[in-house]
Structures are given as structure tokens and as C-alpha cells.
Amino acid sequence: MYRSPHRVQPGLYCIGRPGPDSPVLVTANYTLSFDLVRHDLGGLDCWILVLDTDGMSVACGAKTGSFGTEELITRVQKTRLQEVVRHRALILPQLGAQATNAEDVRRHTGFEILSGPARSGDLSSYIVRGTSATPEMRAVRFSLRDRLSFSLAEMARSLLLFPVFAFGALIAAGLGPDGVSLERAWVGVWPLFVLGLGSVCAGSLFMPAALPLIPFHAFWIKGWLMGATVTAALLHCAGLARGMDPLFITACWLFFPAASAGLGLRFAGATPAGFAADAQSEIRRAWPFLAAAALLAAAALALSRLVVRANF
Helix, strand or coil: CCCCCCECCCEEEEECCCCCCCCEEEEECEHHHHHHHHHHCCCCCEEEEEECCCCCCHHHHHHHCCCCHHHHHHHHHHHCHHHCCCCCEEEECHHHHCCCCHHHHHHHHCCEEEECCCCHHHHHHHHHCCCCCCHHHHCCCCCHHHHHHHHHHHHHHHHCCHHHHHHHHHHHHHEECCEECHHHHHHHHHHHHHHHHHHHHHHHHHHHHCHHHCCCCCHHHHHHHHHHHHHHHHHHHCCCCCCCCHHHHHHHHHHHHHHHHHHHHHHCCCCHHHCCCCHHHHHHHHHHHHHHHHHHHHHHHHHHHHHHHHHC
């Protein structure tokens, strides 16, 4: 639902006043990818061949197969590129070139594949150097600034789910021997609100910011560890556990770190750090754990309310 408005029509585009000897760069039909390539060419005359990646970026499209050999061959043939340029070279993004079979492309289209720089910001220098990349151009970096700019967008997306959590938290806080009490819910829900916001920050902001420092490779484990750290700090250091019975505290320990793990799982396969991993495999491994944690948290919460009723 986020990608649909951000697609460029696949096909061949001209930047400046390209001729038959101008370079041909290949990119995805994600609007941001296309706009960055246009911006970073720095006034050079080039052709841009846009593949149909279903609105995904180059790295994500390469991972899912939409940016790959078959689509590249199809797009070259549909645009009749061999009639537009005299040379037979296609400059692909470095992460996209790794997902493309150069021999198949050459056999079906006659075009050779050149692996461009890792970042579009180096495209202008790469072309001026005669399509020669320096080691710095090959390096895939993911700095703190990159991680924060990425994580802030994910955090905003996570907060869209917060009203659903807030409603559930009100019900959980208001449960008692006499059913759901609005007064009891209003008084008891604030610790849960704080823990919920802590989980969002842990999984969507703190985890990606501290990504290289957190042990383990899997993103959901990194998210769980950060969520557990924030939950411990809020429950036991900030004193949110005061007034909670042991079963309710157990429910919090089961639910909130798992929520951070689920939010951290969104970054699997979506960053340079996770590109080499099988994101779908990680998701399949993580969800049974997360589902079990949610069910156990619900059971602990129910037992907590039963104890309250028994002591009433």
C-alpha cells in the first residue's frame, strides 16, 4: 500500500541530450531510485533504462527477482535499445548486477553488463573515469546517518499500529473481578503505554541505530535484545513494575521484547547489512517464536486477572 503511488513507468528515458554513444544506466521503477539517479548524474547526457520492479528499490528488487535477468532482457527488447545506441554496454547498480546473469543477457540481447558503483552519488565520477570504479565506489556503507534516516521512516510506520495496541492495553489494564473498569483502566494503562512506546523505539529506532554493536546476525534477535534492554530499564529501573503482580510483569516481559523483535524483523533484507541473508527464511524462523511469546503473554495476563479475582 506504500509502493503503489511511487512507481515510474518502465521504459527508456533520456537525461540531457543523449546520443547513440551515450551511456545506458539501468535502475528500478521506484520513484526515489529513479530521481536519485537523475539527480546524481550531474548534468551528463545519458539514457536510463527503467525496469519493472513492482515499485521496489534495486536491492529489494534484486532480492525478490523483479530486478533480474528476465526483466532486463524483456525491457531491452521492448525498448529496441539496440536501435537507439551504437555501443553494447549496460551499466547496472552494483547490487543489481550481482543478481543478473550477464551471459544470458549477452546471448539474448547482445549487450554486456557493467557493474556500476554501489551508490548513485558516484555515478558521475564513474562515467567520467570511463566506467572505472575505485575501491571506495565499491564499498557498501551503512553509516549511522543512513540507519537513522531509514529507521525514522519505519518508526513512523510503527506508530500507525499504536492505536490498536492502546485499545488492547486499556482492556488489559481495566480487567478485574467486576469486569472492565474504565477508572481502573485509565489509572493502570500508563505503564503499558510507556512500555509500548519503548518497544516501538527499541525495535524501530534504537536497534537500527546500534546495529553493528548488537550481537547475532538475525534482525529479530537484535530487536528482541534491544527490546529486552528497554523493557528491563522501564520496568525495574524506572519503577513501572510497582503495583504489578508477578504474572502481569511476566506478561510484560513476554510481550514487549517480542514486539520489538517483530519491528526489528522489518529490516531483514531491506538494508545492505541484511542483503546477503535470506530474509524470507529469517521471517519463517522468527514468527513461531513471536507467536508463542504473544500467546504466553496472553495466558500470563489471563492468569493475572484470575488471581486478582480470587483475591477479591
